[in-house]
Amino acid sequence: VQLVESGGGDVQAGDSLTLSCAVSGDVFAVRDMAWHRQGPGKERELVASINYSGSRTTYADFANGRFTISRDSPKNILFLQMSSLNAEDTAVYICLAAIDRAVGMLDHWGQGVQVTVLS
Numbered sequence: 001v002q003l004v005e006s007g008g009g010d011v012q013a014g015d016s017l018t019l020s021c022a023v024s025g026d027v028f029a030v031r032d033m034a035w036h037r038q039g040p041g042k043e044r045e046l047v048a049s050i051n052y053s054g055s056r057t058t059y060a061d062f063a064n065g066r067f068t069i070s071r072d073s074p075k076n077i078l079f080l081q082m083s084s085l086n087a088e089d090t091a092v093y094i095c096l097a098a099i100d101r102a103v104g105m106l107d108h109w110g111q112g113v114q115v116t117v118l119s
Helices: none
Strands: 002-006 009-012 017-024 029-038 045-050 057-059 067-072 077-082 091-101 104-109 113-118
Touching: 002 091, 017 029, 017 091, 017 113, 029 067, 029 077, 045 067, 045 077, 057 067, 077 091
Parallel strands: 009 113
Antiparallel strands: 002 017, 017 077, 029 045, 029 091, 045 057, 067 077, 091 104, 091 113
16 A cells, blocks of 8 residues: 655745645555644644545644645545645645555555745
């Protein structure tokens, strides 16, 4: 199973950016998914999560109103639309997925994608 994030890069403060996370491999189903991030010198923190159907989402306070999490369940792709970015959003953004496999339900992490907001 692989989780591959894309869409990161360097942006200016106030800009928008959309991240993607594609799940591939031998899976029965991808259940809840989430984005975490880890800024320089900081601990990893939850950004947003979404359930299997996309009907329920949760956001960290800093993400509320600026970020939108969504998914394309048939294609097993997770998205994070980010707007009004600021320097505090500079971090490695990491995808997390709870995946149903033959061996059972397991959490899988992606490698992460760098987002740098230039002020």
